Amino acid sequence: CILVGDGEELILDFGEKFRRLRRDGARRREGLRGLSEVEGVYVPALYETSEDPRTGFLLPRPTPGAPFPVRRRILFDINRYPFPGDVVVPFGEIVHDRISVEILRGCATGCRFCQAGITYRPLRERTPESIKAVLENSLRSTGFDEVSLTSLNSGEYTQVADLISDLMDGFEGDRISLSLSSLRPGSLNERIAGQIRRVRKTGFTMAPEAGTQRLRDVINKGTSEADILSGAENAFRQGWELIKLYFMIGLPTETDDDVRGILDLTQRILRIGRRYARRGARITLSASSFIPKPHTPFQWLPMERMEVLREKQARIRGGVRGTPVQFRWHDVEVSWLEGVFAKGDRTLGRVLLRAWERGCRFDGWTEQFRYRDWVEAVSETGVDPDRFVHQRLEAGSRHPWDHVDSGVSQPYLARELEMGLAGSPTGPCGMDRCHGCGSFAARCLSGELVPGRMGGEAETEAPGPSPPPRAGKARFRYRARYRKIGRMRFLSHLELSRAMVRAFRRAGIPLSHSEGFHPMPRLAFASALAVGVESTGEFLDFATAEPLDPAILAARVGAS
Numbered sequence: 001c002i003l004v005g006d007g008e009e010l011i012l013d014f015g016e017k018f019r020r021l022r023r024d025g026a027r028r029r030e031g032l033r034g035l036s037e038v039e040g041v042y043v044p045a046l047y048e049t050s051e052d053p054r055t056g057f058l059l060p061r062p063t064p065g066a067p068f069p070v071r072r073r074i075l076f077d078i079n080r081y082p083f084p085g086d087v088v089v090p091f092g093e094i095v096h097d098r099i100s101v102e103i104l105r106g107c108a109t110g111c112r113f114c115q116a117g118i119t120y121r122p123l124r125e126r127t128p129e130s131i132k133a134v135l136e137n138s139l140r141s142t143g144f145d146e147v148s149l150t151s152l153n154s155g156e157y158t159q160v161a162d163l164i165s166d167l168m169d170g171f172e173g174d175r176i177s178l179s180l181s182s183l184r185p186g187s188l189n190e191r192i193a194g195q196i197r198r199v200r201k202t203g204f205t206m207a208p209e210a211g212t213q214r215l216r217d218v219i220n221k222g223t224s225e226a227d228i229l230s231g232a233e234n235a236f237r238q239g240w241e242l243i244k245l246y247f248m249i250g251l252p253t254e255t256d257d258d259v260r261g262i263l264d265l266t267q268r269i270l271r272i273g274r275r276y277a278r279r280g281a282r283i284t285l286s287a288s289s290f291i292p293k294p295h296t297p298f299q300w301l302p303m304e305r306m307e308v309l310r311e312k313q314a315r316i317r318g319g320v321r322g323t324p325v326q327f328r329w330h331d332v333e334v335s336w337l338e339g340v341f342a343k344g345d346r347t348l349g350r351v352l353l354r355a356w357e358r359g360c361r362f363d364g365w366t367e368q369f370r371y372r373d374w375v376e377a378v379s380e381t382g383v384d385p386d387r388f389v390h391q392r393l394e395a396g397s398r399h400p401w402d403h404v405d406s407g408v409s410q411p412y413l414a415r416e417l418e419m420g421l422a423g424s425p426t427g428p429c430g431m432d433r434c435h436g437c438g439s440f441a442a443r444c445l446s447g448e449l450v451p452g453r454m455g456g457e458a459e460t461e462a463p464g465p466s467p468p469p470r471a472g473k474a475r476f477r478y479r480a481r482y483r484k485i486g487r488m489r490f491l492s493h494l495e496l497s498r499a500m501v502r503a504f505r506r507a508g509i510p511l512s513h514s515e516g517f518h519p520m521p522r523l524a525f526a527s528a529l530a531v532g533v534e535s536t537g538e539f540l541d542f543a544t545a546e547p548l549d550p551a552i553l554a555a556r557v558g559a560s
Contacts, residue, residue: 002042005073008081010040040073058345060403069405085137098146099138107152108428109222112420115293122440124449143502154180164195175513193238207246211261217425232269236276249312250290250304263319286328289335294401297416300393303339306332333371339389345400350381408438475512475543483536493528506560512543
């Protein structure tokens with residue numbers, strides 16, 4: 001079974017149905033058919049297929065006893081399901097070693113290459129009150145010192161500037177930093193940048209996607225060059241010295257001028273950075289290969305061939321040589337395989353099995369990717385991948401995924417494709433501008449999904465001055481003795497120090513912090529203990545911002 005759509009209600013309905021079927025003794029086939037009755041549940045085994053004579057694709061067709069199409073489950077009021085606050089905190093460092101809270105779901109921009117922008121529609125926002133409550137509980141229960149506000153387009157949250165300002169007022173005293181994911185270049189105004197840097201400057205990333213305005217209009221990025229340059233200037237002015245830029249190559253209608261535009265735009269941003277960055281501006285330029293994705297306006301278009309993508313990568317690599325620009329790119333072989341599986345049909349099942357039999361494992365890790373084995377698996381199973389990735393289809397042609405209804409109509413996608421190829425952008429959707437993309441349009445227009453916009457767009461305040469530097473505070477110094485025994489002996493010294501800082505935070509100990517670019521708690525450990533060695537006499541010096549009774553302090557830290 002594959003569950004399609006928002007999981008909050010769907011997983012509960014699925015679980016209840018599964019429990020009833022098991023209780024009633026349903027056999028496997030009967031159970032699968034019963035589970036498919038839950039809206040949003042797709043059971044591939046129930047569908048017969050036939051070959052499309054025009055494309056050669058293997059297409060599922062309406063089959064008695066199975067829903068057709070399978071409709072994506074949509075949760076319209078995401079505030080009914082508070083974001084989890086009491087999360088698991090591992091001792092080891094993980095990729096997203098912070099509290100992440102979803103502040104909105106969906107995106108109003110409508111980039112034509114973005115699968116998530118389609119399949120997460122309509123736009124829905126959490127209330128500021130629910131976001132603040134989750135963060136307060138999470139910080140108290142985890143001890144993390146960084147918060148990330150996540151979504152497909154966090155800068156478009158209706159009250160984002162006020163929300164960030166309120167959060168930072170509460171975070172600054174505890175030296176908790178904040179970052180926003182997926183900012184459009186025009187979203188980072190001076191006020192937001194100034195608020196984020198109050199504790200420490202977290203990473204700053206912009207995604208122009210294309211090097212010229214013509215191509216940004218084709219993909220409907222909704223960002224002008226002035227927006228991009230203004231966002232970069234705000235970041236550099238507020239003290240950032242490193243900016244990450246994300247582009248794509250191989251986009252529909254891309255020309256040599258568009259590739260050259262990536263280099264030109266990067267150099268203009270670099271020149272802005274040199275006016276502000278004391279130690280020299282740096283840029284990380286990443287270029288991924290465009291892959292046409294299902295349920296997007298570009299789903300009917302082919303992917304660029306590998307040799308062309310390699311040539312474009314070489315041009316960019318040569319263009320930044322000798323500059324403080326670091327270029328990163330995706331292997332075109334990996335992109336090709338992603339494209340095959342993005343646009344392929346059920347015949348790829350036997351390719352996947354054959355590749356596994358040939359030893360393909362963990363292919364997401366670059367050093368484990370075995371391109372030749374995948375090519376051999378394709379050859380041995382008689383599957384032609386070119387018809388998936390390099391075949392250009394007429395708008396309206398059927399795809400192997402058309403029996404899954406994302407909620408966005410095929411006529412809308414076809415119209416957006418036509419406008420994209422003509423270089424005509426579509427404005428962002430909203431209560432005053434509906435493009436009629438799907439069955440949920442009436443709910444969008446009612447204003448119930450984004451309550452903050454019912455009274456009109458939020459006003460943006462003029463940027464105020466940066467907060468003054470904090471005056472030096474009194475520090476009270478303690479020395480603690482602790483034991484490192486049992487399973488804890490397998491923690492490295494770095495893992496132990498992180499765990500100790502979070503324990504202090506969970507215990508509510510007001511640690512004193514250093515000043516400067518990256519404030520750190522004032523903790524000093526004795527010599528590091530080797531991994532695997534126990535000790536009953538380890539020592540730690542730390543400083544607090546206020547005096548505490550040693551017995552109470554030890555009890556609170558020990559309990560956390």
